[in-house]
Amino acid sequence: MKEGVKTLLHAKSGEMVRVQDILGGRKMRNRLMELGVMEGTPVKVYSNEGGPLIILVGNSRFALGQGVAQKVTVK
Amino acid sequence: MLGRTNLEGDWGMGPIELALAGNPNTGKTCIFNNLTGARQNVGNWPGVTVEKKEGTIPFQGRSVKLVDLPGAYSLSSFSEDEAVARQYLVNNSANAVINVVDSCNLRRNLYLTLQMMEAGANVVIALNMMDEACRSCINIDVEKLAALFGVPVVPTVAAKGQGMQEVVQAAVDRATGPRRPFKIEYGPALEKPLAELEKSIRSTAGLDKKYPSNRWLALKVLEEDEGVIEEVKEVAGGRAILARAERARAALAQKGVKADSVLIAKRYEYIDSLVAQCASEACSTGNVLSDKIDKVATHRLFGIPVFFVVMWLLFEFTFRLSGPFITLVEDGFSRLGAWLAIALPGMNASGLFTSFVVDGLVAGLGTVMGIVPVLVTLFLGITLLEDSGYMARIAYIMDKPMRVMGLNGKAFIPFLLGFGCNVPAIMSTRTLESKRDRLLAIIANPFISCTARLPVYILFASAFFPAQKMPVVMSLYFIGLALAIITVKVFSKVVPEEKDEVFLIELPPYRLPALKGVVTSLWEKISDFLKRVSTVILAAVIAVWALSSLPYGVEYASRESLAGQVSSFIAPIFTWAGFANWRATVALIFGVLAKEVVVSTLGVVYKAGEGGLGAALAADFTPLSAFSFMTMTLLYAPCIATIATIRSETKSWKWTLIALVYGFGVAWLLSVLVHQVGSIFS
Known part of the structure; x- marks a missing residue:
């Protein structure tokens, strides 16, 4: 991981972010994209309190593991 | 599968097959229940690779078959249940597909629609209104949506049964019409x-x-x-x-082009360009009430206590509510047996026939049916958890604890279901995306103490530990759970790790479970079980009776019978475990057919009715060897139906065999340990 790159894992509860890129694992990247999480998608972080994160994409809430969140770079 | 059938031309009055597909949590099941009502045939039970539900819709005097596919976000092979949906759509000749689309998540839902259209399906969109909150803020031009995508679109409110006939009409029309080719330009x-x-x-x-x-x-x-x-x-x-x-x-x-990602992005581009023309900007209000509940239910600190309270309620509810019904069923059968034992000889039935009916059928089925009340109440509780939306939160809350085992939160659900029955539990591992997680969850699942093992604990605990009945029963549940955890740990060393982390689950809005949906879903689960009773277990009951009656002329279920001889031969391997008697062994052997058969077999070989069995057991067991025997019963081998499910879900005889040998080895070791260590202290 490059210095200064912010991932979903760094986002705070309640923060609104925009997806920049999805790194690593082909399988996970494709799944996130199929769910509509891709470059430019606005994501609201509901909860990021140490365990899995809860995010709001469109009108759906998803829980995602920290390992997944770590691969999603955001702005 | 050969090429698909040519679907063009006149269908006349021939049968029509429709499929129902859509994302999870779109109201798909609700539509299925609305359309098929009580006329559904229940889904397939183990051994069949495809898990899909079928029902029939009466429609203008025609026979319309409706196939309900597992909920899927796409037709890729991300998880097994989505692969099932893809395989069906690609290989089978559904005449049309009713695609349930949640109007509040239009973009994402249309992604699946697009994939199905690319796969050449005759799609009809049921544009379903799920959420009251979003209904007021989203505006979709239905006609324009239909024109842009070139497929019929029918607005529905599944929860209120609105638009059902219209959807079927549109699908039947589409089924009888020609297939229209569909193509997206990818640049x-x-x-x-x-x-x-x-x-x-x-x-x-x-x-x-x-x-x-x-x-x-x-x-x-x-x-x-x-x-x-x-x-x-x-x-x-x-x-x-x-x-x-x-x-x-x-x-x-x-x-610098990742082909797969670009294809997905292009599909979304296509969707976005069309959606922009026919729908207002998607409002992202979320669901206020749901969020409030989640503030507590998924809270960093309160989440786990809330979860424990829910679990405690679930088991409390199950065992309290089912208790009286168990007594009722068992009494009923023992009275029936007693009555037949007198009535049949009175009707000139031969001794052999009377013995078959009374000792075999009635006694055997009585024990088996005794677990039905527990199964009904536990499944009712689980169905309520599923339908309310809390199940997804359980996966979320259990994620952290499950990480310790090297699994993620989703893998907890099969373990929870295992307390009901290991068969649906193992099948539910299909929702796990990682093959490795799936294998681990399957191998460990049989150690979770299913409902069928409860009668064995109740029998022995009442007979040998009357004062500490509940703690003894609970301890067995915990031993099972602990071994499941250890098993995952052990096998996670053997099965290579996957580097991709894949924990991702949708948290649907909380919903009050609809009575009709709960009853339907409960009935499905119970009738699956009863089907099993009528086949595997009935066969088991008959086999037990036959092996206990042969060779012809021996006293029923005596040591000289076939069953007695085989068991006497095997029994010595249980010397260290403290129950090296042939009666215990014969019960274990027949218990492989179904664990509840252990009790009925003991009833037969001790020649005691349910009531007197406890006293009869005292001749062969001490409290210690009783506990050791319960441990053995808990762990030694999954029942036939579970073994068949392990085989069909892992698609591997190797892993099935490993699960069996490992299970028996662990069971033997632990019951020996219980007896040997226990002997030191007593």
């Missing part, structure tokens, strides 16, 4: 390799026209869909196609 960079792949597919006899369209197959091999690749490999010339796709991917990668 020059991808169209060139796609065209080349299509060309080589056309010249490969085994693949040409095997799939919905050659273009569809070209897309799938280019995006490296695991499931499709497995199929193509098997076809002569298939490997050459795959190599060509590999080269195309490599060439694209050099230009």
Whole structure:
């Protein structure tokens, strides 16, 4: 991981972010994209309190593991 | 599967098959229940690879079959249940597909729609209104949506049963009409390799026209869909196609193009361009009430205590509510047996026949049916958890604890279901995306103490630990759970780790479970069980009776009977465990057919009714060996139905055998340990 790159894992509860890129694992990247999480998608972080994160994409809430969140770079 | 049937032309009054597909949590099940009502045939039980529900819709005097596919976000092979949906849509000849689309998540839902259209399905959209909150803020021009996508769109409110007949009408119309080809342009960079792949597919006899369209197959091999690749490999010339796709991917990668990602992004681009013309900007209000509940239910600190309270309620509810019914069922059967024992000889029935009916059928089925009340109440509780939306939160809350075992939160659900019955529990592992997680969850699941083992604990605990009945029973549940955890740990060392982390689950809005849906879903689960009773367990009951009656002329269930002889031979291996008597052994052998058979077999070999069995057992067991025997029963081998499920879900005899041998080894070791360590203290 490059210095200064912010991932979903760094986002705070309640923060609104925009997806920049999805790194690593082909399988996970494709799944996130199929769910509509891709470059430019606005994501609201509901909860990021140490365990899995809860995010709001469109009108759906998803829980995602920290390992997944770590691969999603955001702005 | 050969090429799909030609669906053009007049269908007249012939049968029509419709499929129901859609994302999870779109109201799909609700529509299925609305349409089929009580006329549904219940889903398949183990041994069948495809898990789909079927029902019939009475429609203008025609027979319309409706197939309910597992909820899917896409037709890729991400998880097993989605692969099932893909396989069905690609290989079967559904005349039309009713695609349930949640109007509050239009974009994402249309992604699946698009994939189905690309696969050549005759799609009809049921535009379902799920959420009251979003209904007021989203505005969709239905006619324009239909025109833009070129498919019929019917607005529905599944919860209120609105639009149901209209959907069926549209689907039947579509089914009898011609298929319309559908194509998305992916841009020059991808169209060139796609065209080349299509060309080589056309010249490969085994693949040409095997799939919905050659273009569809070209897309799938280019995006490296695991499931499709497995199929193509098997076809002569298939490997050459795959190599060509590999080269195309490599060439694209050099230009910085990830073929699979670009295909997905292009599909979304297409959707966005159309949605922009027919729907207002999607409002992202979320669901206020749901969020409030989640503030507590998924709270960092309160989440776990809330979860424990829910679990405690679940088991409390199960055992309290079912208790009186168990007594009722058991009393009923023992009275029936007593009455028949007098009535049958009175009707000139032979001794052999009377024995078959009374000792075999009635006694055996009585024990088995005794667990039905527990199963009903536990499944009722689980159904309520599922339908309310809390189940997804359980996966979320349990994620952290499950990480300690090297699994993620989703893998907890099969363990929870295992307390009901291991068969649906093992089948539910299909929702796990990682093959490794799935295998671990399957191997460990039989250690979770299912309902069928409860009668064994109750029998022994009442007889030998009357004062500490509940703690003893609970301790067995915990031993099972602990061993499941250890098993995952042990096998996670053996099964190679996957580097991709995949924990991702949708948290649907909380909903008050609809009575009709709960009853239907409960009935499905129970009738699955009863089906099993009528086949495997009935056969078991008869086998037990026969082996206990042969060779002809021996005293029923005596040591001289076939069952007695075999068991006497095997029994010594249980010397260290403290129950090296042939009666205990014969019960264990027959218990493989179904664990509840252990009790009925003991009833038979001790020649005691349910009531007197406890006292009869005291002759052969001490409290310590009783506990050791319970441990053995808990762990030693899954029942036949579970073994069959392990086989069908792992698709591997090797793993099935490993699960069996490992299970027996662990059971033997632990019961020996219990007895030996216990002997030191007593």
